[in-house]
Amino acid sequence: MESNLQISKLKKFSSNFIETSLSLKKEIILHSKQILENFDFPTTRDEHWKYTRLTKLSQLLLHQTSNSNGVSLPPLNNSQVISIVNGNITSYNRIEGLSITKFSEATKEKINLIGKYVPLDGNIFNSLNTLYCKDGLFIEVNENQRIENPIQLTIENNEQGVFSPIRILIHSKKGSSAQFLLNFESTCESLSLPVFEYHIGQNARLTVDKIQLESNKAFSISSDQVYQERDSYFKINTISLSGKLTRNNLNILVDGENCETHLNGTYLPKDDQLIDNHTVVDHLQPNCNSSELYKGVLNGKSIGVFNGKVFVRPNAQKINAFQSNANVLISEDATMNSKPELEIYADDVKCSHGSTTGQMDEDALFYLRSRGLSTKSARTLMTQAFIGDVLNKIENSEVVEYVHSKLIELHDWTEL
Amino acid sequence: MIKINNLHASIEEKEILKGLNLTVNAGEVHAIMGPNGAGKSTLSSVLAGREEYKITDGSVEFDGKNLLELSTEDRAREGLFLAFQYPIEIPGVSNVNFLRTALNEIREYKGLDAISAKDFMALVRQKTALVGLDSKLATRSVNEGFSGGEKKRNEIFQMAMLEPKLAILDETDSGLDIDALRIVSDGVNSLKSKDNAIIVITHYQRLLDYIIPDYVHVLFDGKIVKSGQKDLALKLEEHGYDWIKEEFATRK
Numbered sequence: 001m002e003s004n005l006q007i008s009k010l011k012k013f014s015s016n017f018i019e020t021s022l023s024l025k026k027e028i029i030l031h032s033k034q035i036l037e038n039f040d041f042p043t044t045r046d047e048h049w050k051y052t053r054l055t056k057l058s059q060l061l062l063h064q065t066s067n068s069n070g071v072s073l074p075p076l077n078n079s080q081v082i083s084i085v086n087g088n089i090t091s092y093n094r095i096e097g098l099s100i101t102k103f104s105e106a107t108k109e110k111i112n113l114i115g116k117y118v119p120l121d122g123n124i125f126n127s128l129n130t131l132y133c134k135d136g137l138f139i140e141v142n143e144n145q146r147i148e149n150p151i152q153l154t155i156e157n158n159e160q161g162v163f164s165p166i167r168i169l170i171h172s173k174k175g176s177s178a179q180f181l182l183n184f185e186s187t188c189e190s191l192s193l194p195v196f197e198y199h200i201g202q203n204a205r206l207t208v209d210k211i212q213l214e215s216n217k218a219f220s221i222s223s224d225q226v227y228q229e230r231d232s233y234f235k236i237n238t239i240s241l242s243g244k245l246t247r248n249n250l251n252i253l254v255d256g257e258n259c260e261t262h263l264n265g266t267y268l269p270k271d272d273q274l275i276d277n278h279t280v281v282d283h284l285q286p287n288c289n290s291s292e293l294y295k296g297v298l299n300g301k302s303i304g305v306f307n308g309k310v311f312v313r314p315n316a317q318k319i320n321a322f323q324s325n326a327n328v329l330i331s332e333d334a335t336m337n338s339k340p341e342l343e344i345y346a347d348d349v350k351c352s353h354g355s356t357t358g359q360m361d362e363d364a365l366f367y368l369r370s371r372g373l374s375t376k377s378a379r380t381l382m383t384q385a386f387i388g389d390v391l392n393k394i395e396n397s398e399v400v401e402y403v404h405s406k407l408i409e410l411h412d413w414t415e416l
Numbered sequence: 417m418i419k420i421n422n423l424h425a426s427i428e429e430k431e432i433l434k435g436l437n438l439t440v441n442a443g444e445v446h447a448i449m450g451p452n453g454a455g456k457s458t459l460s461s462v463l464a465g466r467e468e469y470k471i472t473d474g475s476v477e478f479d480g481k482n483l484l485e486l487s488t489e490d491r492a493r494e495g496l497f498l499a500f501q502y503p504i505e506i507p508g509v510s511n512v513n514f515l516r517t518a519l520n521e522i523r524e525y526k527g528l529d530a531i532s533a534k535d536f537m538a539l540v541r542q543k544t545a546l547v548g549l550d551s552k553l554a555t556r557s558v559n560e561g562f563s564g565g566e567k568k569r570n571e572i573f574q575m576a577m578l579e580p581k582l583a584i585l586d587e588t589d590s591g592l593d594i595d596a597l598r599i600v601s602d603g604v605n606s607l608k609s610k611d612n613a614i615i616v617i618t619h620y621q622r623l624l625d626y627i628i629p630d631y632v633h634v635l636f637d638g639k640i641v642k643s644g645q646k647d648l649a650l651k652l653e654e655h656g657y658d659w660i661k662e663e664f665a666t667r668k
Contacts, residue, residue, distance in 0.1 A: 361504075361506075363504050364504050364506045364509075366466065366488065367500065367503070367504040367506065367558075368506070368509075368514060368518075369465075369487075369488040369489045369492070370464050370465070370488055370489075370491075370492055370497075370498055370500075371492055371497075371514070371515070371518040371574060371578065372489055372492035372493050372518040372519070372521050372522040372525075372578065373489060373514065373517055373518050373521055374489055374521060375487075375489070377517055377521065381509050381513075381514055381517070382506070382509065384508075384509075385506065385507065385508025385509045385557075386508060388508050389508070414517075416513070416517055
């Protein structure tokens with residue numbers, strides 16, 4: 001009650017932000033406002049933020065901008081690029097097989113789809129995004145379209161102190177197939193607050209490679225909300241290369257039979273970086289497979305958090321759900337907090353989960369060195385081998401090469 | 417080639433090597449035999465540069481250099497090779513990839529250009545044939561899921577690839593059936609030349625039927641207590657180590 005009398009941290013934090021002029025549904029705007037009125041930044045007493053302190057984030061003085069001068073170049077040759085700079089949608093070309101519409105130019109009918117599966121209750125970040133999002137994109141993969149080349153979104157922040165609440169809704173329509181590469185980059189102190197809504201239609205197939213290459217001063221809190229219809233396939237690979245504080249909320253609602261869901265991730269924080277992956281796979285319907293593999297290598301004083309929850313609802317019989325989180329701490333001061341969770345309400349399912357955290361195998365390092373490899377090369381090889389299980393899940397070899405080249409730069413790896 | 421002089425080494429305050437002397441010249445094969453706990457594995461670990469062992473006294477000269485001052489990788493680059501008693505499994509690290517890196521880092525150390533991918537693969541084919549290693553195993557993860565015999569063969573394959581000046585075979589015969597023993601020994605014998613040397617560490621003499629030593633040494637209680645030729649190994653086989661224990665334990 002006391003906090004209501006004085007101005008909350010959150011109000012101060014958002015004092016410079018400009019309310020959206022999009023004609024979103026009244027309910028969600030009101031709901032967001034109400035959440036932001038009544039809640040403040042979560043603290044480590046909050047179950048979902050137990051290991052991730054937001055004090056530094058809450059003290060930032062951020063603003064929104066219309067500066068949209070981009071600098072980073074897309075890493076892929078054969079891709080079609082949509083670019084967003086400092087929260088502003090810049091140019092995009094027509095892409096064969098896709099219908100792309102800005103929220104600001106969309107029909108009422110489409111606008112009403114926004115936020116359908118984005119929880120607002122008690123969630124200040126989804127609420128901030130909803131209330132302050134300047135514009136967004138509907139990206140529809142047209143019915144039965146099979147798009148071969150990856151569609152690349154570069155989301156870049158390069159203005160000091162920028163707040164970038166971008167919003168994207170990707171709808172893979174019935175029978176379609178597409179592959180997205182999301183490239184998050186930043187060069188300065190900033191907050192990236194993207195909300196992605198994915199709707200995977202019947203028998204549709206969508207693969208997302210999400211690469212986070214954020215500045216050592218950049219905060220990133222992202223929300224991916226996925227809704228799967230029957231016979232659909234969804235796969236997301238989250239590669240967190242750098243960033244001061246990165247929190248990924250990935251929630252997947254599997255609401256149809258015979259779906260396949262894959263979520264993989266790897267993270268290699270160093271210095272005082274923090275990387276936090278919270279995932280939920282919610283099986284509502286029977287006869288589905290889901291598999292989750294997250295692997296981390298933690299250096300310096302970095303902190304890692306993994307919280308993976310799998311629900312199997314009463315009706316969801318014959319579910320195969322597999323979940324694994326493995327970590328290697330390569331410095332004395334790194335910390336990992338891992339919590340895999342299963343909640344099963346059906347009785348005919350096959351589920352497994354596991355979590356391991358350890359150190360690099362010294363005997364293996366010695367073995368490699370005794371053959372003439374430098375310590376650096378031996379460590380590089382061992383790290384590559386460890387995260388290789390995750391990188392192997394990326395189908396596009398150009399993306400793998402790009403990730404590799406960044407890792408060599410960031411971690412002073414030997415080029416092997 | 418290697419001159420070990422009055423070597424003392426300990427682990428966790430316990431002295432294991434207590435003044436070991438050994439000289440091996442180019443072109444020679446030496447066998448070191450001894451009962452369990454004599455310090456055989458400690459000797460190979462110390463020579464390869466395991467950091468858990470503390471050298472408290474003595475010196476090791478390898479090809480004119482002070483071996484004890486070199487890092488593990490530099491010892492390998494100078495031409496020292498240890499075939500492990502228990503080869504490590506390293507999931508995800510491909511055997512040939514790591515060997516290519518090893519070979520190139522050794523070449524770089526010697527001021528030579530990197531080997532081309534084509535030449536390297538030709539070398540792999542040649543050397544797998546030499547030690548009878550299934551070429552599929554060569555490209556798999558290091559020792560992962562290998563049988564005991566395959567692991568030992570992989571050690572000799574690596575030795576063949578790196579062409580060391582001095583190879584130390586640490587209980588390479590343990591866990592091998594007679595066929596595997598012959599294949600491994602044939603591999604070793606074919607790598608023998610007047611310019612390199614081999615130290616065979618073993619508990620049993622049966623390996624020495626295949627790899628014929630020029631000298632046999634008995635290691636007991638951290639020292640070489642007896643040296644001789646091939647017939648010494650046969651005597652040990654026949655009488656066991658008890659007479660050694662009796663003879664030298666009483667002298668203390």
